[in-house]
Amino acid sequence: xxxLENVEGPTITAEYPTVxxxxxxxxxxxxxxxxxxxxxxxxxxxxxxxxxxxxxxxTIAAIAAALMRMELITPAGDMVTSDTYNKLFTIHGTLxxxxxxxxxxxxxLGNFVLPMMLGAKDVAFPKLNLLSWYLFNGGGLLxxxxxxxxxxxxxxxxxxxxxxxxxxxxxxxxxxGIFIAGFGTILTGLNFIVTTHKLRAPGMTWFRMPLFIWSLxxxxxxxxxxxxxxxxxxxxxxxxxxxxxxxxxxxxxxxPILFQHLFWFYSHPAVYIMILPGMGVVxxxxxxxxxxxxxxxxxxxxxxxxxxxxxxLVWGHHMFTSxxxxxxxxxxxxxxxxxxxxxxxxxxxxxxxxxxxxxSFTTPMIYVLGFIGLFTIGGLTGLxxxxxxxxxxxxxxxxxxxxxxxxxxxxxxxxFMAGLHYWWPKITGRMYPEKLxxxxxxxxxLGFNLTFFPQFVLGYLGMPRRxxxxxxxxxxxxVMSSAGASILGVAxxxxxxxxxxxxxxxxxxxxxxxNATGLEWQTPSxxxxxNFAETPVVDGPPYQYSAEKTEAELNAS
Amino acid sequence: xxDAHAALQEQFEEMPQQKEAATLGMWAFLxxxxxxxxxxxxSYIVYRQTYPQAFAExxxxxxxxxxxxxTAILLTSSLTMALAVQAARENNIKWLFRFLxxxxxxxxxxxxxxxxxxxxxxxxxxxxxxxxxPELPPQAQIFWMLYWIMTGVHAxxxxxxxxxxxxxxxxxxxxxxxDAYYTPVEMTGLYWHFVDIIWIYLYPLLYLVHRYAS
Numbered sequence: 001x002x003x004l005e006n007v008e009g010p011t012i013t014a015e016y017p018t019v020x021x022x023x024x025x026x027x028x029x030x031x032x033x034x035x036x037x038x039x040x041x042x043x044x045x046x047x048x049x050x051x052x053x054x055x056x057x058x059t060i061a062a063i064a065a066a067l068m069r070m071e072l073i074t075p076a077g078d079m080v081t082s083d084t085y086n087k088l089f090t091i092h093g094t095l096x097x098x099x100x101x102x103x104x105x106x107x108x109l110g111n112f113v114l115p116m117m118l119g120a121k122d123v124a125f126p127k128l129n130l131l132s133w134y135l136f137n138g139g140g141l142l143x144x145x146x147x148x149x150x151x152x153x154x155x156x157x158x159x160x161x162x163x164x165x166x167x168x169x170x171x172x173x174x175x176x177g178i179f180i181a182g183f184g185t186i187l188t189g190l191n192f193i194v195t196t197h198k199l200r201a202p203g204m205t206w207f208r209m210p211l212f213i214w215s216l217x218x219x220x221x222x223x224x225x226x227x228x229x230x231x232x233x234x235x236x237x238x239x240x241x242x243x244x245x246x247x248x249x250x251x252x253x254x255x256p257i258l259f260q261h262l263f264w265f266y267s268h269p270a271v272y273i274m275i276l277p278g279m280g281v282v283x284x285x286x287x288x289x290x291x292x293x294x295x296x297x298x299x300x301x302x303x304x305x306x307x308x309x310x311x312x313l314v315w316g317h318h319m320f321t322s323x324x325x326x327x328x329x330x331x332x333x334x335x336x337x338x339x340x341x342x343x344x345x346x347x348x349x350x351x352x353x354x355x356x357x358x359x360s361f362t363t364p365m366i367y368v369l370g371f372i373g374l375f376t377i378g379g380l381t382g383l384x385x386x387x388x389x390x391x392x393x394x395x396x397x398x399x400x401x402x403x404x405x406x407x408x409x410x411x412x413x414x415x416f417m418a419g420l421h422y423w424w425p426k427i428t429g430r431m432y433p434e435k436l437x438x439x440x441x442x443x444x445x446l447g448f449n450l451t452f453f454p455q456f457v458l459g460y461l462g463m464p465r466r467x468x469x470x471x472x473x474x475x476x477x478x479v480m481s482s483a484g485a486s487i488l489g490v491a492x493x494x495x496x497x498x499x500x501x502x503x504x505x506x507x508x509x510x511x512x513x514x515n516a517t518g519l520e521w522q523t524p525s526x527x528x529x530x531n532f533a534e535t536p537v538v539d540g541p542p543y544q545y546s547a548e549k550t551e552a553e554l555n556a557s
Numbered sequence: 558x559x560d561a562h563a564a565l566q567e568q569f570e571e572m573p574q575q576k577e578a579a580t581l582g583m584w585a586f587l588x589x590x591x592x593x594x595x596x597x598x599x600s601y602i603v604y605r606q607t608y609p610q611a612f613a614e615x616x617x618x619x620x621x622x623x624x625x626x627x628t629a630i631l632l633t634s635s636l637t638m639a640l641a642v643q644a645a646r647e648n649n650i651k652w653l654f655r656f657l658x659x660x661x662x663x664x665x666x667x668x669x670x671x672x673x674x675x676x677x678x679x680x681x682x683x684x685x686x687x688x689x690x691p692e693l694p695p696q697a698q699i700f701w702m703l704y705w706i707m708t709g710v711h712a713x714x715x716x717x718x719x720x721x722x723x724x725x726x727x728x729x730x731x732x733x734x735x736d737a738y739y740t741p742v743e744m745t746g747l748y749w750h751f752v753d754i755i756w757i758y759l760y761p762l763l764y765l766v767h768r769y770a771s
Contacts, residue, residue, distance in 0.1 A: 122568040124578045190585045198578040199568065224585055228593035236600070239706060245685040246702055247600055252685075253611075253696040258603055262596050530567070 025429065029529040041126035042529060047112035048427070049133050053494075054100055054108065055058075057140060060147075061095035066489065067319035068468075069451075069482040072464035073158025077469035085468035086153035093156030098178050101412055102270065104523055105277035107136070109419045110216050112427060114192060116527065117210050119536045124194040125187075132184040132191070139181025146173035155466065157267070160248040160259040164240040171241060175234040182227045185273075189223030192216050198511050201519065203538035207301070210518055210542050211294060214301040215280025218308035219500065222269045222276075226312070230266035233259065234342045257322055264315035272311040274408055275375075276304055278415030279346055282368050283421050286350050287367040288516045290357030291550045293543040295349045310339045320388050321395045329388050336386035341381050347372060358550040362514075363437030367418035370445040374410030378403060381456065385522045396466075399459025410448055414550065417495065425509030426501065429526040432502045436494065444491035450484025517544055564738045577739050583744045587751050594755055597707050601762060604703070608696040615697035616766035618683055618690070619704065623674035624764040625665050628756065634663030635753040638722075642746045645739035650729060652740070657726040660749070664719045671712055704763050709758060714752045721745045 010380065026044045028038050037045055066087050071079040115123055123129050146152055152174045154163040163171050196217050198210070237259065240246020248254045287294045294300055316324060316332030319404070350372055381403040385391050394400065417440075424432050454477035459465075463474045470478070512521040523532050569575040605612045641656035682690045684705070685698035725745050728734065736743060 120568065124568065125582060126566075126568060186589050190582055190589070193585055194578050194582045197581055198574060224589045224591050228589045229596045232593050232596035236596070236706070239702075243686065245698060247604070247699050247706075251602075251695070252698045253608060254699055255603070255607075256602060262599070265596075535570075 004057045023525040024528050025524065026529045027526060029485050039130070041122070041130050043111050043115050043126065043129060044427075046129050047108050047110075050103055050107040050111060050136070053133075053137055053140065054104060057095045057099035058241050060144070061092050061100060062489070062492070064092040064095075066485065068092065070472050070486040071468050072470070072478045073482050075470050075472045075478075076113070080468060081323075082468050083153065086155075086466070087151035090152045090155050090174075091468055094143060094152070094174060094178065096408075097156055097270070097274070098181055099136075099143065101274040101408055102137060102185060103188070104412065104416045105221055105281060105419060106216060106273075106372070107132070109281070109416070109423060110192065110212075110277060111188070112422060113520050114213060114216055115195060115199065116523065116531050117213055117518055118195065119204055119519045119532065119538065120195060120199035120200055121530045121532070123191045124199055125191050128187045129191050132187040135184035135187070136181050139184065140349070141176040141177070141530070142180065143174050143177030146170035146177065149173070157263060158234065158237055160237055160240065160256045161250065164237050164246060164248060165244075175238050179231050179238075180232050182231045185223050186227050189220035189227075192220040193224070195203055196220075201536050201538055204519075204540075207298065208538055208541055209301075210280075210295070211283035211300050211304075212277075212280035215276045215283070218304040219273050219276045222273050222308050222311065226266045226269040226273075229262060230270070233262040233266065236262075249428060255325065257319070260319055260322055261315070264318045265312075268315040268318065269308075269311045271404075271407070271448055272307055274412050274477060276307060278371065278412045279304065281415045281419035281422070282347075282350060282371055284516075284518070285364045285368045286353050287543040287545060288422075288514050289360050289362055289368075290354050291545040291547045292353055292357040293541070293545060295355075296345075297543070299345050300349050303345045306342040307339060310335065310342070314339055314386075317386050320391045326388075333386050333388050337383065340379060340383055343375075347376055347379075350498065356547060358547040361438070363432070363434060363441050364418040364422040365436055366441035367414050367421065367444075370441065370448075371411060371414045371418065374406050374414060374445075374448065378410055379404030381406065394459050396464055398455040398457035398463050398465055401458060401465050402455035405452045405455075410452070414444065414448075417441070418497075420498035420499075422514070423520075424502070425513045426520060426525045428503060428506075428529070429504030429509050430502045431509050431513065432495075432506060433498050436498045440491055440494040440498075443494065447484050447487030447489075447491050451481050451488055452484070454478075454480040454484075517542060564740075568744055572738070579740050579744055580747075583747050587747065590751060594707075594710070597703065597710070598758070598762075601707070602701050604696070604699050605766075608694075608699070611694045611696035612700050613767035615693060616763065616768070617683065617694075617701035619764045620674050620677060620770070621764050623670055623677075624760055627670050627674075628760045630663050630667045630670065631753050631756050634660050634667070635750055637663065638746050638749045641725075642739070645734055645742050646736060648736035650732070650734065653734065653739075654726055654729045657722055657729060657742075661719060661722045662728060664715055664722060667715055668712060668719070671708065671715075685760050707759055707763070711752070714755070718745075718749055718752055721748060 026042055030040065030042065030045075037049065040046060040049075067080065068085065071077065071085060077085070109540075111123070113127065113166075115121065120234045146169075149170050151169055152167070152171055152172060153169045154167050158171070158175065163175075196213060236247060240248055242311045245252065246254065248256050248259045250256060283294055283300055314332055314336045316328055317336045320329050320333075361369075381399070385394065385400060385403060421432060421437055424430070458474055458481075461474065463470055463477075511524050513525075514521070519532075519536050519538070520527075522536060565572055565575060569578065619660055636659045637656045641660060643655055644650075644652040644656055678684070682688050683701050685702045689701070722745060725742050728741070
């Protein structure tokens with residue numbers, strides 16, 4: 001018997017009219033025309049618009065990564081010139097950070113499920129939501145234009161004075177693209193904050209909200225407070241580049257380190273934009289497939305807020321070797337250690353949620369278990385880097401590359417895949433093939449580790465990042481890494497293929513295929529345009545799962 | 558006539574909820590704006606701390622008369638904006654329109670004065686670069702770069718304000734507002750006061766550095 005069947009029903013009450021034969025949903029309501037999609041204000045359709053555009057940016061950035069890994073199979077720089085290699089890692093970095101990771105979970109899954117989880121008809125400002133998508137893609141097209149005209153070679157960090165004075169590439173177009181897309185991010189964050197405050201269903205108190213909402217709320221706060229600083233910093237850099245004079249110019253007494261301070265004041269909190277939503281997905285999935293309430297709800301909720309706040313106070317750990325004062329370095333080092341506390345709280349609480357749970361290894365759950373392991377490795381190596389002395393040794397080596405890929409790919413991309421599988425039946429009304437899903441999840445875990453674990457060794461041995469040629473003794477690790485990357489590529493292609501396949505041939509999904517709690521499962525799959533036939537009323541805490549009951553039923557059968 | 562229910566959007570249950578959402582959204586947006594300007598203010602603080610002498614010298618070349626006149630204009634326009642919101646609250650549509658129109662005129666006057674000032678600044682070679690006044694120290698160029706960027710971004714906000722205020726005046730003339738529904742006017746007011754507050758900081762930071770000392 002399927003352990004997920006016949007579990008104690010959710011305590012959230014909502015009344016629905018008797019089931020119709022062909023229920024209306026957000027695909028059929030509102031029309032099938034291209035215009036009905038491009039001018040939609042439905043949060044669900046906007047979530048899908050984001051999904052389509054992210055796929056484009058992700059593919060381009062992934063191709064850049066594949067080319068880099070091909071170049072690095074041999075020690076000699078024989079496939080591309082060093083100039084081209086610089087452009088490849090810049091494309092990879094800028095597109096992955098701003099045009100894939102930052103919008104991935106918030107703009108796709110968050111847009112789709114946040115209003116439903118709260119019991120709302122839509123976000124607070126549906127038109128702004130659509131504007132976000134246009135700003136995002138307007139910026140994206142500008143960034144792609146810079147690639148067509150020859151690319152950018154500054155790296156995603158745009159450090160001055162190289163970016164402002166010496167680079168002969170299309171820095172302005174790329175920076176302008178990121179500037180514009182940033183306002184899309186700000187509007188998304190603003191929408192989520194107001195929706196969470198003002199559009200919760202009756203009875204949906206703050207501590208009855210799913211933890212995914214808490215993590216999106218914390219993310220949104222970072223989005224609206226950090227992104228404008230990046231926008232202004234890039235503008236200041238761009239002004240310096242256009243007019244040949246500016247405030248970071250050392251010839252006038254300007255300080256290039258100030259650029260780094262401003263840049264990381266945004267970009268370190270942005271790291272938490274790229275992981276907090278993933279943590280929210282993990283909390284949803286792990287309770288559902290352990291059939292247990294989350295361990296320590298309040299701690300998990302507040303750790304999201306704590307990460308958002310502390311995340312603003314640690315930017316200086318990117319600059320230990322930049323000529324920053326050693327005392328500032330020590331303070332930033334201490335504060336960076338502090339961030340590990342709420343992160344660890346989450347990991348411990350997820351682990352304790354598993355304890356004595358009735359665990360089923362469905363596809364989303366495999367991704368989530370992978371997340372916990374990979375995030376832990378990524379987080380702990382982050383502590384290595386936060387230690388000033390050790391950082392001097394591994395700064396700007398592959399150790400750093402491996403560390404942040406464990407967080408961003410091992411963490412966020414894995415969580416994105418978990419969430420996409422978890423909500424796929426809700427989004428499309430179809431089930432994906434479970435066995436293939438499990439295979440893809442395992443392949444991704446193996447491919448990922450083979451790609452990035454050798455890079456820790458490489459970095460520790462001293463191979464610097466951003467070079468297309470290297471000393472011959474590093475070759476074995478680089479070959480392992482490139483082999484892993486090709487496995488990872490297969491693991492990404494597989495879901496793409498079976499997701500598309502499932503749209504036509506997948507089993508029809510019921511309203512609640514996982515027997516999950518949460519309001520989004522209380523409405524048909526796919527949901528109607530306004531989400532609920534009647535505004536739902538909430539009368540209990542989230543995650544009322546019961547492992548004992550599931551066990552009992554398993555034994556009885 | 559202005560009908561409150563016609564303005565209720567479908568995602569909201571009732572008007573007060575919609576208004577609270579709009580207000581919270583506007584404050585969140587202003588928080589974003591504070592951080593947007595924050596990067597410039599931070600840079601200003603850092604450099605003024607590092608080069609106090611050069612900043613004082615550079616600041617002496619700003620045209621304090623224009624700056625002061627503009628401060629008066631903008632503060633007064635904030636008053637007329639507040640009066641416009643009050644008129645809406647009292648359902649005095651005639652004065653709502655008039656106060657909005659007066660605020661637009663003040664905003665345009667601010668931009669006109671700023672334009673004259675920019676013109677004179679350029680003639681006095683205060684644009685950083687090879688033609689910058691040679692008698693000033695190189696760090697003065699940083700002050701002037703910040704002057705151009707900060708006042709420029711502020712003027713951009715004033716220009717957006719002119720657009721918003723004109724739209725509000727136009728909507729008022731089309732009878733879109735009443736004491737039952739005037740949220741957009743109030744939100745425009747919040748924005749306008751924010752623009753004013755930014756200037757209140759810019760004025761002493763750019764025009765009055767060490768003027769008292771000499």
